[in-house]
Amino acid sequence: MADALDVVVIGGGPTGENAAARTAGGGLSTALVEVERFGGECSFWACIPSKALLRPPEVLWLARHTPGARDAVKGQLNASEVLAHRDRMVQGYDDSSQAEWARGAKLEVVRGHGRLTGPRTVRVTLRDGGTRELTARRAVVLATGSGPRLPDIPGLHEAKPWTNREGTAAKNVPRRLVVMGGGAVATELSQAWRELGAQEVTLIQRGEHLLGRLEPFARELLEKALRESGITVRTSTQVTRVHRPGGQGEVTVTLSTGETLRADELLVAMGREARTQDLGLETVGLTPGKPVEVDDQLRATGVKDGWLYACGDVNGRNLLTHMGKYQARLAGDHILGKQVAAWADARATPQVLFTHPQVASVGLTEAEARKQGLPVRTVRVGLDSVAGTALLGEGLNGAVQLVVDERRRILLGATFVGPGVGELLHSATIAVAGEVPLDRLWHAVPAFPTVSEVWLRLLESYGL
């Protein structure tokens, strides 16, 4: 017999956890179904371990730019200590504390693979092979995330390449690493493994630029920094063939230029695929293997009576943990009967690349704003225009650009490049999401001597 609850959430990553906590917090009985680890990809093989690998080299880099302190850090990074730190940050790949949290949040914790079997019904294949039938009186929320996309390149699958899993969890530093892709995963992990001691890191990007969505000045500054750190960046280049007999040992990568590269590991970082293959979508009229399309209330489009929601990576709207959590809160509120509509994931999404220098952006780029026909003006200043940057370290620099809607005199977007700028980003997110008029922003006085004074320089450059 089926267990009846108000809400069933499939997928216990950050998105599922937030959706479930929201509905349970609102008094609805809620099950959270997880097949692998509560905490999801983000906690164990994505955000947390990658940032744990990137932080120690960043600190070293900052110390090397700090007079006096640089004398204290003449040695090399201790890679095995960094890997041990990574292991601690992922709690030894043990999710018991997350499961404990879920129970504390009054969730019905179900470990197993959830599949829709029809409207409002979910069958869970439990770890011991048994099954459990769940019905949802109000809603089912899909939060099954995404997995790595492996394109159909001859020999690639057989070569057993690293994905984000091995790329964040490896126990040893490869001597030679080839990275396929030029997005966030490729740039962050190339830098991490290079700084941890990989002697040859080659990044292969099909497009003309790395990080195609970023403002051109930002991607240029980052690409320059990656090259300076010893990473070979090959743009407008494709991998056409991979050869690695038995999926182990040296891997040979053939490029569209006809050249071949030899490496000890190959990391594939070419985007993500929504985890919807084995989710029973066909039983409710949807197509497996594709992201679940949703409306601004996060309800799956084309499903009668609006009982099915999809949040986070699985809907393909915005593949970032904080935006999945944002969608989850809104979906939870909608299930609880509140009037909500998601818009920040289209107009005010913040993102930080934890490379050094960091790249932090929010909202629309100049090109996106122009494409929308908005009356745009940009202002850009260097980070060396404020005393705070010189105090942070010697020879540090970067730049910030604002995209202004000239008609409404509000910010549409902002991009920061430089040391630690990730922590400056929320000021811009507040201005963009809050649509704060520039004349009012002028009265938000940054403290001296912080790097935040760059806001003052930007508004002065604008003409205030």
Ligand SMILES: Cc1cc2nc3c(=O)[nH]c(=O)nc-3n(C[C@H](O)[C@H](O)[C@H](O)COP(=O)(O)OP(=O)(O)OC[C@H]3O[C@@H](n4cnc5c(N)ncnc54)[C@H](O)[C@@H]3O)c2cc1C
């Ligand atoms: C290397 C890397 C670094 C990243 N760094 C950042 C970062 O710094 N900041 C950031 O914001 N984003 C980052 N991201 C993106 C971020 O990881 C994702 O946006 C985030 O994990 C999405 O959360 P989610 O809950 O939607 O999905 P996931 O984290 O993928 O969780 C989905 C969960 O659902 C479970 N599941 C799947 N199918 C079923 C089923 N049928 N039944 C039961 N359970 C199921 C899975 O086991 C998993 O636990 C990074 C991604 C990568 C690859």
Ligand SMILES: NC(=O)c1ccc[n+]([C@@H]2O[C@H](COP(=O)([O-])OP(=O)(O)OC[C@H]3O[C@@H](n4cnc5c(N)ncnc54)[C@H](O)[C@@H]3O)[C@@H](O)[C@H]2O)c1
């Ligand atoms: N710090 C962060 O916020 C952070 C860090 C890592 C990942 N993420 C998120 O996780 C998601 C996945 O990241 P990702 O880097 O895998 O995806 P992505 O979409 O950011 O980048 C994929 C890259 O692979 C390239 N590519 C795709 N197919 C290719 C092919 N056949 N040949 C050559 N190049 C090809 C694309 O041009 C692109 O540069 C992204 O949405 C990203 O924002 C965020």
